[in-house]
Every structure is written in structure tokens, then in C-alpha cells.
Amino acid sequence: MPEKIVIEQVTRIEGHAKVSIFLNDDGGVQDAQVHVTQVRGFEKFVEGRPFYEMPSLTARTCGICPVSHLIAASKACDQILSVRIPTTAVALRRILNLAQIIQSHALNFFYLSSPDLLLGMDADPAKRNLFGLAEKHPQIVRDGVRLRQFGQQIIERLANKRIHPAWVIPGGVASPLDPDVRNQILSEIPEVKAIILRTLDWYKKSLSNYQEYVRTFANFPSLFLGLVTKEGRLEHYHGSLRVVTARGSILTDQIPVEDYATYIGEAVEPWSYLKSPYYKPLGYADGMYRVGPLARLNIANECGTPQADQELAEFHCLDKGAVLSSFHYHYARLIEILYGIERIEQLLNEPDILSTNVRAHAEVNNLEGIGVSEAPRGTLIHHYKVNEDGLVQSANLIIASGNNNLAMNRGVLQAARYYVRADKLTEGMLNRVEAVIRAFDPCLACSTHALGEMPLAIELVSSEGKILDNLVRG
Amino acid sequence: MKTLVIGFGNTLRQDDGFGVYVAEALAQQPLPPGVDIHTCQQLTPELAITLSQYDRAAFIDISAPGELAPGSLIEADLLPQVTSASAVTHHFNPATLLLLAGTLYGHAPQARVFSAAAGEFNLAEGLTPPLQSALPLLTACVLAWIQPS
Numbered sequence: 250m251p252e253k254i255v256i257e258q259v260t261r262i263e264g265h266a267k268v269s270i271f272l273n274d275d276g277g278v279q280d281a282q283v284h285v286t287q288v289r290g291f292e293k294f295v296e297g298r299p300f301y302e303m304p305s306l307t308a309r310t311c312g313i314c315p316v317s318h319l320i321a322a323s324k325a326c327d328q329i330l331s332v333r334i335p336t337t338a339v340a341l342r343r344i345l346n347l348a349q350i351i352q353s354h355a356l357n358f359f360y361l362s363s364p365d366l367l368l369g370m371d372a373d374p375a376k377r378n379l380f381g382l383a384e385k386h387p388q389i390v391r392d393g394v395r396l397r398q399f400g401q402q403i404i405e406r407l408a409n410k411r412i413h414p415a416w417v418i419p420g421g422v423a424s425p426l427d428p429d430v431r432n433q434i435l436s437e438i439p440e441v442k443a444i445i446l447r448t449l450d451w452y453k454k455s456l457s458n459y460q461e462y463v464r465t466f467a468n469f470p471s472l473f474l475g476l477v478t479k480e481g482r483l484e485h486y487h488g489s490l491r492v493v494t495a496r497g498s499i500l501t502d503q504i505p506v507e508d509y510a511t512y513i514g515e516a517v518e519p520w521s522y523l524k525s526p527y528y529k530p531l532g533y534a535d536g537m538y539r540v541g542p543l544a545r546l547n548i549a550n551e552c553g554t555p556q557a558d559q560e561l562a563e564f565h566c567l568d569k570g571a572v573l574s575s576f577h578y579h580y581a582r583l584i585e586i587l588y589g590i591e592r593i594e595q596l597l598n599e600p601d602i603l604s605t606n607v608r609a610h611a612e613v614n615n616l617e618g619i620g621v622s623e624a625p626r627g628t629l630i631h632h633y634k635v636n637e638d639g640l641v642q643s644a645n646l647i648i649a650s651g652n653n654n655l656a657m658n659r660g661v662l663q664a665a666r667y668y669v670r671a672d673k674l675t676e677g678m679l680n681r682v683e684a685v686i687r688a689f690d691p692c693l694a695c696s697t698h699a700l701g702e703m704p705l706a707i708e709l710v711s712s713e714g715k716i717l718d719n720l721v722r723g
Numbered sequence: 724m725k726t727l728v729i730g731f732g733n734t735l736r737q738d739d740g741f742g743v744y745v746a747e748a749l750a751q752q753p754l755p756p757g758v759d760i761h762t763c764q765q766l767t768p769e770l771a772i773t774l775s776q777y778d779r780a781a782f783i784d785i786s787a788p789g790e791l792a793p794g795s796l797i798e799a800d801l802l803p804q805v806t807s808a809s810a811v812t813h814h815f816n817p818a819t820l821l822l823l824a825g826t827l828y829g830h831a832p833q834a835r836v837f838s839a840a841a842g843e844f845n846l847a848e849g850l851t852p853p854l855q856s857a858l859p860l861l862t863a864c865v866l867a868w869i870q871p872s
Contacts, residue, residue, distance in 0.1 A: 360768065379768065380805055380819070383826045391827050398769040 324620030326419030338421030352400025359393020467575030467660025470495030540627025794853030
């Protein structure tokens with residue numbers, strides 16, 4: 250008689266993330282670790298599935314950024330089909346990806362991070378949330394809600410569903426763009442552009458209030474990695490990989506995405522289920538790099554849209570080389586929202602955008618496919634090997650949030666060394682550690698519904714291994 | 724009078740999709756003028772914009788199994804308030820959404836929740852038998868409520 254096997258992740262009862270802070274003999278902070286305590290197993294359970302199921306299967310990795318997985322997976326499947334998809338399909342996929350980035354960045358900035366920025370890191374946790382913000386700064390919340398709605402509605406209008414749409418498919422997209430939808434989106438562009446421009450204006454004027462966090466929130470040298478165009482422009486859908494040093498100089502450029510494994514290694518630490526990718530030529534862990542909006546703006550020569558280019562020029566003036574503080578992920582997100590709105594407008598005005606030729610059809614012509622795109626949180630890589638029947642033999646996914654794992658851990662250590670002064674944790678300290686993690690906007694925050702009270706446990710560990718204090722929330 | 728019916732839940736988690744199925748059943752019925760049906764997997768802050776444009780709202784949900792037998796019907800009027808300790812994006816419930824609509828957009832509709840006690844939330848599609856039986860009953864309740872008085 251078959252037995253039912255139940256595997257329980259008991260540690261999940263303490264939340265999906267745990268931070269350990271290790272003290273030295275003098276009571277100072279020696280080390281810190283961010284433990285991601287959830288097991289997903291997608292790479293394993295997709296084995297044996299038909300390749301064309303991969304976009305829908307891997308989109309279930311996340312409820313916040315399923316579009317990113319749809320796109321990376323479909324691009325990998327395009328390679329398995331060995332097709333060059335129609336240019337209109339590329340443009341429509343780009344619009345969907347940018348809409349995803351807009352809604353995701355709006356969620357992080359307005360819903361998750363603004364309570365800290367506007368109400369204060371030490372504000373009453375019961376009020377340090379969207380409702381507390383709505384009472385004191387209703388216009389900011391209205392702006393955030395509208396921007397997120399704009400991104401979500403584009404996804405819904407193009408793909409018929411906001412969450413887990415199945416519109417992006419191997420070979421292109423499932424249906425062409427409706428002219429009414431195009432006109433509707435274009436009519437909303439002036440409103441959302443005005444929102445992001447006034448938000449940027451407010452944020453830049455407020456930046457002087459956050460200098461302590463700029464100094465202490467994961468502010469250290471690292472590499473920066475992401476996609477760029479041939480001209481070195483900001484790129485979220487296609488292009489090649491570029492790596493930039495902390496000084497802002499290009500270390501490696503125009504790496505074909507198919508060669509990612511030559512440059513990116515994946516280390517495993519026993520204290521976390523999240524892998525630690527690193528830049529292979531420099532080894533582990535000197536090859537620590539950052540991805541996502543901060544990295545994308547650090548590696549890009551220009552955006553390619555007029556107002557975002559003006560903002561990028563200002564952004565590049567924040568530091569002499571690359572912009573090193575992870576607090577500036579917030580600033581970078583706002584610039585990317587502006588870029589996304591401008592770029593969507595450009596794409597919707599392309600002459601072929603209403604073409605009905607949006608899909609290429611083929612059978613399995615290649616036994617391997619690699620799809621890379623820029624998700625809201627960074628570079629996302631899907632790599633599949635299939636047999637001649639198109640059944641997946643192996644899959645390797647390098648998730649955007651994972652790329653930042655080493656840097657996020659270093660950032661938590663930096664914040665702990667700055668804010669932990671005694672053997673007693675305070676709520677304000679916990680919130681600052683959360684805020685460092687939140688600046689990176691890891692998907693573990695999304696998947697655990699984080700805002701103001703990320704399900705997070707922090708342990709303070711003495712040099713003898715004794716747990717001195719423990720705070721758990723969520 | 725404008726009325727919005729929101730059926731929400733995850734149809735991949737068995738009875739959790741109850742609200743969606745009821746809303747879909749309602750959409751097949753002749754409805755009075757001014758009634759709109761909306762389905763979604765979860766309640767998000769963006770819905771506050773939509774809600775503020777209606778006079779009345781019906782939220783169709785499923786309740787965690789407690790002392791009530793699976794399929795038992797539950798109805799209650801809703802007031803705008805924060806009922807969840809963590810006001811987070813995925814945790815929005817009807818009452819917090821109403822509060823957000825009122826705070827941000829100056830109007831929260833008169834609202835009522837229609838629900839049923841769940842049987843199972845397993846990884847499966849379709850309702851358990853008690854909720855299959857409850858579906859037409861709750862659909863009739865909502866249909867009666869949305870009629871102009």
C-alpha cells in the first residue's frame with residue numbers, strides 16, 4: 250500500500266527569512282547571515298515536462314513577478330524552437346515586461362518602503378504601513394496606487410490576467426494588440442508620467458534627510474551586472490551582459506547570454522536555501538556583484554528616452570564611480586518607472602505594433618535553450634536542456650533576487666555593525682535591518698507579504714554560540 | 724445605484740476559489756442595471772480606486788473551516804476598518820479595502836460580505852461537495868441583495 254510522505258518545513262513557522270548576528274569576544278558584531286528558509290524545487294520538478302509548459306510552470310515561482318519568468322522561459326523556448334520571433338511580438342513582450350517592472354517598483358517604493366521614508370524608521374510599527382501613510386500622506390499613496398494600477402492594467406489588457414497570464418508563449422505571444430487597448434494605454438501616459446516626475450522631484454529634495462541610510466545601507470564596493478544593448482544602453486529584454494566595477498569602469502562587456510555559465514558561478518552555503526551567485530573570473534566571494542535597478546543604472550551609458558536620460562545623468566553624479574549605496578535602489582526604481590512609461594509610449598507608437606503576425610511556429614530544432622531578461626529585481630536566467638521529444642532533461646534557473654544574495658548578506662552585516670551596540674535588540678534596529686533587505690527588494694519579501702512587518706526573525710549569537718536575544722515578527 | 728460584486732479566491736486551492744465561482748455564476752444571470760461583476764485572486768490596494776466609484780459592494784469570499792459545517796452560509800454587513808495587524812499587499816481584506824477607499828478617495832460603498840465555511844484548501848481545482856451545494860444557494864442570496872430595493 251503506498252505511503253503518503255509529508256515534508257514539512259518547520260522553520261517556516263518563524264518566517265521565510267531569518268537573520269543571525271554573531272558577536273565577537275568584545276561584544277561587537279563579527280558576522281551576519283540572512284537565511285532564506287523556504288525550499289522551492291522548481292528546477293527538479295520540471296524535469297520530464299514538455300518544454301512548452303515551462304513558461305506557465307515557472308511563472309508560478311512568484312505571484313509578484315510571474316511575467317518575468319514567462320519572458321525568460323519563453324525566450325529559452327524560442328531557442329529550442331530555433332525561431333526568430335516576429336518583431337511585433339518582441340515589442341509586445343517588451344511592453345509587458347516594462348509594465349511588470351513599473352507595477353513591481355511601485356509596490357516596493359510606495360507600499361513597502363515609503364512608510365519608513367516618510368513616517369520614520371522608529372515610528373510605531375502599528376502605524377508604519379500603508380494605512381499610517383494614507384492618513385499622513387494620502388497623495389503619495391494615491392500616486393503609488395495609481396502607478397501600480399497602471400502597470401497591472403497593462404498586463405491585464407494585453408494578457409487577460411494580472412497574475413500568471415499565459416499570453417507570452419514559445420515563438421511569440423498568443424494574440425495581437427487590440428487597437429482600443431493601445432489607445433487606452435496611450436491616453437493614460439501623461440497622467441502617470443506626471444505622477445512619477447513629481448515623485449522624483451519630491452524624492453530628490455528629500456534625499457538629504459536619508460544620508461545616514463545612504464552611508465550604512467549596503468554601501469560598499471562590488472561589481473554590478475546586467476543586460477545592455479550593443480550601444481551600452483539600458484536594456485530589460487534582450488542584449489548582452491555587462492559587468493562594471495565599483496569604480497564605474499567596464500570589466501567585461503557584450504557577453505553573449507548563452508555564455509553566462511562561463512562568467513557566473515553558483516555557490517551554496519549551508520545556512521540558506523538561496524544560492525550565492527558570483528562572478529567566476531574573480532572567484533567566490535570576491536566576485537560578489539549586484540543586479541537590479543541600481544546595477545542597471547550603473548552599467549548603462551544612457552536610457553534611450555529623453556526624461557529618463559536627464560534623470561540618469563543626475564543619478565550618475567551621486568558617486569565618482571558606480572553608485573555604491575544600496576539605499577539608492579529606491580532612487581533607481583523611480584528612474585526605471587519613468588523610463589518604463591516613456592519606453593512603453595515609444596513602443597506603442599511603433600508602426601507595426603498592431604500587426605497580427607505575432608507568433609512563429611516550429612517543432613523542436615535545438616536541444617538546449619537559454620533565455621535571459623531583466624526582471625524588476627535583476628537579471629533572470631532560464632536554461633533548459635530537452636530531449637528530441639521536447640521533454641525537459643534539466644533546468645537551471647538563476648533568479649534575480651539570488652544574484653544579490655552575497656551583497657544582501659554583506660549589507661546586513663554592515664547595518665548590524667552600525668546599529669547593534671549592545672546585547673539587546675530593539676525594534677528600531679530590527680526595522681533598519683529589514684529596510685536594508687527591503688532596499689534590495691528580494692522576492693522572499695514579496696512571497697511573505699512584507700510591508701512594515703516582514704516575517705523575519707533575528708538572533709543575536711555570542712562568541713560561544715549562545716543565543717543572547719531573539720526577535721520574531723510576522 | 725451602482726453595485727460592484729467582487730468574487731475573490733484562488734481556484735487552484737479547491738474551496739478557496741468559491742468566491743470566483745459564485746461571481747461567475749452570477750455573471751450568467753440576468754442582472755439589474757448598474758451591477759458589475761469582478762473576479763480576482765486576491766484583494767489589492769488598486770481595487771480601492773474602483774470601489775470608491777460604487778454605491779454598494781458585495782464581497783464574495785470563503786471562510787476558514789471553524790465550528791461551522793462546510794458549506795454553511797455566512798452573511799454580514801461590513802464597516803471600513805483595519806482588521807489585520809499587518810496592512811500588507813496580499814493581506815487586504817474587504818474591511819481594510821473599504822477603509823483605504825474612504826481614506827484616499829473620499830467614499831467607501833455600503834458593503835456586505837457573502838461567504839461560506841470551507842471544506843478543503845488542497846492543491847486542486849473544483850469545489851468539495853458541500854461547497855458545490857452551497858454555490859447556488861449563495862448565488863441566490865447575492866442575487867437577492869443586488870436587486871434594487
